[in-house]
Amino acid sequence: MAVMTRWLDADEQRTWRAFLTATRALMETLDRELQRDAGMPHAYYEILVRLSEAPDRQLRMSDLAQVTGSSRSRLSHAAARLEEAGWLRRQECPTDRRGQLAILTDAGFAALAAAAPGHVEGVRRHLFDPLSPAQVDQLRRISETLADHLADDRTAS
Amino acid sequence: MAVMTRWLDADEQRTWRAFLTATRALMETLDRELQRDAGMPHAYYEILVRLSEAPDRQLRMSDLAQVTGSSRSRLSHAAARLEEAGWLRRQECPTDRRGQLAILTDAGFAALAAAAPGHVEGVRRHLFDPLSPAQVDQLRRISETLADHLADDRTAS
DNA sequence: TCGAGTTGGTTGAACGCTCAACAAAATCGG
DNA sequence: CCGATTTTGTTGAGCGTTCAACCAACTCGA
Numbered sequence: 499m500a501v502m503t504r505w506l507d508a509d510e511q512r513t514w515r516a517f518l519t520a521t522r523a524l525m526e527t528l529d530r531e532l533q534r535d536a537g538m539p540h541a542y543y544e545i546l547v548r549l550s551e552a553p554d555r556q557l558r559m560s561d562l563a564q565v566t567g568s569s570r571s572r573l574s575h576a577a578a579r580l581e582e583a584g585w586l587r588r589q590e591c592p593t594d595r596r597g598q599l600a601i602l603t604d605a606g607f608a609a610l611a612a613a614a615p616g617h618v619e620g621v622r623r624h625l626f627d628p629l630s631p632a633q634v635d636q637l638r639r640i641s642e643t644l645a646d647h648l649a650d651d652r653t654a655s
Numbered sequence: 656m657a658v659m660t661r662w663l664d665a666d667e668q669r670t671w672r673a674f675l676t677a678t679r680a681l682m683e684t685l686d687r688e689l690q691r692d693a694g695m696p697h698a699y700y701e702i703l704v705r706l707s708e709a710p711d712r713q714l715r716m717s718d719l720a721q722v723t724g725s726s727r728s729r730l731s732h733a734a735a736r737l738e739e740a741g742w743l744r745r746q747e748c749p750t751d752r753r754g755q756l757a758i759l760t761d762a763g764f765a766a767l768a769a770a771a772p773g774h775v776e777g778v779r780r781h782l783f784d785p786l787s788p789a790q791v792d793q794l795r796r797i798s799e800t801l802a803d804h805l806a807d808d809r810t811a812s
Numbered sequence: 813t814c815g816a817g818t819t820g821g822t823t824g825a826a827c828g829c830t831c832a833a834c835a836a837a838a839t840c841g842g
Numbered sequence: 843c844c845g846a847t848t849t850t851g852t853t854g855a856g857c858g859t860t861c862a863a864c865c866a867a868c869t870c871g872a
Contacts, residue, residue, distance in 0.1 A: 503772040504779060513791055514778060516798035518701075521678045522724055523805040533860090539828075544675075560850060567679055572829060574852055579828085596837045596850045615660040621671060622661060628804040629797060634670055636793040640786060641673035647785040648680040690830090696858070717820060729859060731822055736858085753820045753867045 524624055531620045536613035538583075541568065542576060543617065546585065546610040549602035556601040558591060585609050681781055688777045693770035695740075698725065699733060700774065703742065703767040706759035713758040715748060742766050 506514060529540045536543070548565050549555050557565075563573040577600055580586035585606030591597030602610075626634060663671060686697045693700070705722050706712050714722075720730040734757055737743035742763030748754030759767075783791060 503775055505775060506778070506783075509795070510783060510791070513795040513798065514782070516795055516802055517782075519724055520798040520801040520805065521682075523809075524801060525678070527805060527808065530860090541828080558850090563851095567676055569830075570851060571831075571853085575828070578852090591850095594838075594850080598851065618660055618662060621663070624805060624808070625671070625674075625801065626663075626667060628800050633793070633797050633800070634667070636790070637797055638666070638670040638673055640790050640794055640797075641670065641677040643785050643790070644677040644681060644782065645673055648677065648684060648781060651684065651781070652680075687830090698858080715820085720821095726860075727821060728823085728861075732858070735822090748820095751820080751868075755821065 527624055528617070528620050532613065532617055535616045536609065538609070538613065541566070541572075542580060543610070543613060545573070545576060545580065545600075546602060546606055546613075549586070549600060550607060550610055554601075555607065556589075556599050559588075559598045559600055562600050580606070583609075684781055685774070685777050689770065689774055692773045693766065695766070695770065698723070698729075699737060700767070700770060702730070702733060702737065702757075703759060703763055703770075706743070706757060707764060707767055711758075712764065713746075713756050716745075716755045716757055719757050737763070740766075 532540050532543055544566050549557060559573060563570050577586060585603055587601050587603055589599045589601055591599050689697050689700055701723050706714060716730060720727050734743060742760055744758050744760055746756045746758055748756050
């Protein structure tokens with residue numbers, strides 16, 4: 499038997515649309531700022547950040563895809579671009595002959611160091627500053643709940 | 656004098672990364688579901704929704720761009736695609752010879768009607784169901800605050 | 813009324829992402 | 843040990859978005 503759709507009520511509609519508007523505007527603004535000031539999209543910035551935090555500034559491609567939340571295909575394309583820019587190089591993995599290590603170059607680290615202050619300032623200005631400390635805390639809990647739930651969906655499939 | 660960067664502290668980092676992970680996963684999941692089940696990306700779904708709610712199911716291109724939060728260029732390209740699909744048609748505006756009216760076709764309305772239940776179910780499952788009623792309320796306030804703030808930034812430039 | 817500036821909309825190139833297909837190496841089960 | 847399966851990573855085509863450039867029509871002030 500067909501299941502009746504549980505439509506969104508007026509409050510839920512309002513929440514959903516505000517959420518869409520806010521997240522889209524936020525990410526587009528940060529992306530644009532980063533592109534303008536540092537010549538890289540936000541996704542590439544995140545790759546550089548994760549590499550910069552890793553031991554020896556290097557990670558397996560798969561692990562890097564994992565932590566940046568991207569597909570292997572996406573990361574592969576991105577790595578090719580970042581390699582062209584001289585910000586990253588790839589090297590065969592000694593312990594697994596299928597593997598590739600993504601390694602942040604000095605130029606890549608420098609590009610990240612140049613981009614970071616402006617980007618962090620943007621995150622503050624557009625996300626943290628407008629919210630009260632209590633709201634920041636709420637946002638963290640909400641985000642962690644959603645992220646956990648979505649991760650479960652992935653592993654369950 | 657150079658201004659010192661106000662870096663994110665550990666809590667802020669955690670919040671920011673959880674937020675990134677959650678919103679990215681949420682939007683990608685919904686986009687994928689919509690693409691799989693209805694053959695359209697989420698952005699196009701939103702265009703159809705807004706048109707379906709407008710008087711006579713039609714809107715000026717500019718107004719449609721406004722409410723869907725997209726650039727005029729983006730909407731122009733999207734409208735071309737939607738027109739190919741037979742879900743939308745464009746017609747000259749009687750009151751402004753520069754203008755174009757975007758009009759939802761019957762086929763477009765039908766496609767929307769077919770896509771909506773599955774999509775709403777996805778929004779429920781991935782967003783509303785995992786959150787408590789209090790959190791949904793918090794998320795609404797947070798989103799509205801951020802959206803207002805970001806809209807101010809736009810108009811101020 | 814006429815010129816300058818603004819608004820509405822489109823276009824094409826460049827770019828990033830998705831998806832499916834693929835190849836090579838590792839792992840697992842019998 | 844060997845065949846089947848899984849994991850790792852890349853590739854190319856197709857699509858959606860951005861950005862800058864552009865034209866046409868509207869508006870407004872002198």
